[in-house]
Amino acid sequence: MNGVHDMGGMHGMGPIAPEPAEPVFHERWEARVFALNRAVGVLGKWNIDAGRHSRERIPPADYLRMSYYEKWLAGLIMLLKESGLVTDAELESGQPAPGTAKTAQPLTPEQVARLITARGGYERPVNEPPRFAIGQAVRAKKINPTGHTRLPRYARGCVGTIDRVHGAHVFPDSNAHFHSESPQHLYSVRFPARELWGKAAPRDAVYIDLWEDYLEPA
Amino acid sequence: MDHDHQELPSDPALRVMALESLLVEKGLVDPAALDALIDAYEHKVGPRNGARVVARAWVDPEYKKRLLADATAAIAELGYEGGQGAHMVVVENTTDCHNIVVCTLCSCYPWPVLGLPPVWYKSAPYRSRAVIDPRGVLCEFGLDLAESVEVSVWDSTSEMRYLVLPERPPGTEHMGEEELAALVTRDAMIGTAKVRPAGDPT
Numbered sequence: 001m002n003g004v005h006d007m008g009g010m011h012g013m014g015p016i017a018p019e020p021a022e023p024v025f026h027e028r029w030e031a032r033v034f035a036l037n038r039a040v041g042v043l044g045k046w047n048i049d050a051g052r053h054s055r056e057r058i059p060p061a062d063y064l065r066m067s068y069y070e071k072w073l074a075g076l077i078m079l080l081k082e083s084g085l086v087t088d089a090e091l092e093s094g095q096p097a098p099g100t101a102k103t104a105q106p107l108t109p110e111q112v113a114r115l116i117t118a119r120g121g122y123e124r125p126v127n128e129p130p131r132f133a134i135g136q137a138v139r140a141k142k143i144n145p146t147g148h149t150r151l152p153r154y155a156r157g158c159v160g161t162i163d164r165v166h167g168a169h170v171f172p173d174s175n176a177h178f179h180s181e182s183p184q185h186l187y188s189v190r191f192p193a194r195e196l197w198g199k200a201a202p203r204d205a206v207y208i209d210l211w212e213d214y215l216e217p218a
Numbered sequence: 219m220d221h222d223h224q225e226l227p228s229d230p231a232l233r234v235m236a237l238e239s240l241l242v243e244k245g246l247v248d249p250a251a252l253d254a255l256i257d258a259y260e261h262k263v264g265p266r267n268g269a270r271v272v273a274r275a276w277v278d279p280e281y282k283k284r285l286l287a288d289a290t291a292a293i294a295e296l297g298y299e300g301g302q303g304a305h306m307v308v309v310e311n312t313t314d315c316h317n318i319v320v321c322t323l324c325s326c327y328p329w330p331v332l333g334l335p336p337v338w339y340k341s342a343p344y345r346s347r348a349v350i351d352p353r354g355v356l357c358e359f360g361l362d363l364a365e366s367v368e369v370s371v372w373d374s375t376s377e378m379r380y381l382v383l384p385e386r387p388p389g390t391e392h393m394g395e396e397e398l399a400a401l402v403t404r405d406a407m408i409g410t411a412k413v414r415p416a417g418d419p420t
Binding site: 005006007008009010011013014015016017018019022023024025027028029031032033034036037038039040041043052055064065067068069070072073076080083086090091094095096100104106107108109111112113115116117118120121122123142150152154164166168169170172174188193194197203204205206207208209210211 | 230231233234235236237238239240244245246247248250251252253254255256258259260262263264281299300301304305307309320322323324325326330333334336338340341342343344345346347348349350352353355359363368369370371372373374375376377378405414
């Protein structure tokens with residue numbers, strides 16, 4: 001979706017403000033939101049792409065106003081409701097609906113260490129060989145899907161060259177909507193900065209990871 | 219319209235407390251597991267891990283070769299693996315090429331080697347500008363690169379995660395791996411800084 005989250009190349013966002021000796025979390029609630037997302041995520045009701053897409057669906061004005069973990073909280077509430085894990089009435093009352101059974105197997109403290117180091121991974125076997133080869137010129141398609149996509153607007157229509165072939169990975173555009181993992185080949189594509197922006201230092205480049213469906217021969 | 223945001227207290231601290239209590243009541247989360255997760259990312263998983271990877275690559279040419287060829291496996295050799303780091307790529311800074319990592323679409327970041335990202339990395343100013351004006355961004359971080367240096371920006375749009383292998387600073391030839399690791403900063407592994415020799419305040 002052409003949301004405000006797709007920020008590459010936007011102007012007017014102000015200076016970058018690094019904070020010396022920044023803590024991992026600034027407030028205890030931020031830490032709790034982070035941990036809640038991980039812990040509920042383990043229940044398998046959604047996937048990483050659906051998680052990203054929930055935050056993208058925060059209304060643009062709210063997205064820009066909210067702090068990072070406020071967005072995580074808003075996205076989590078969205079997913080809890082959409083997955084049926086929590087109802088509006090429960091959010092309103094703060095109490096489980098009468099008669100709901102405790103059926104989930106929550107993440108235990110003992111499982112946390114393994115969760116953190118678990119490889120997981122998004123590479124999947126596919127039968128088809130990669131359509132594009134290293135060094136080949138490709139164009140990022142001009143697409144404007146209303147659902148989730150990882151093809152940033154600033155690259156659409158631009159020509160680059162295949163720099164690396166990463167293997168076949170889960171396709172976010174499909175997975176975010178629970179359609180299927182639909183794995184396909186993933187490439188690192190090198191776009192000269194001048195191709196993306198017009199004026200730029202001649203040798204500068206942006207490398208973007210793009211799935212095969214985003215690309216066509218150039 | 220969706221009004222549930224008003225139904226919980228507006229202060230995020232109170233809203234999160236209410237949500238956690240509901241999820242615990244429903245048996246969906248165990249608060250002790252939340253404590254363990256927070257403890258891990260506050261105290262165990264962080265940029266010291268990445269610094270050890272960098273220092274090893276500086277002192278061991280064979281390790282560096284493996285790191286550039288298959289970063290995921292080479293990083294796992296040091297015991298660092300897991301979520302947001304299942305598919306790693308390491309890009310090397312040289313006198314001719316400077317790499318910088320961003321996630322324009324959200325906040326993708328290599329957790330097992332760098333921990334959770336700082337606020338600026340997840341913020342609109344960095345996400346919007348790193349791809350269109352990387353040299354301006356680097357200047358803001360105090361790094362003024364010559365036009366002859368190729369600036370490569372890596373936009374983390376997939377589950378591939380990027381770690382910059384900074385240049386080993388001059389005057390560190392006598393240093394051992396641990397001493398070197400202490401010099402390596404988080405920002406140098408994102409690409410918004412260079413590693414300074416010991417005792418160099420700039």
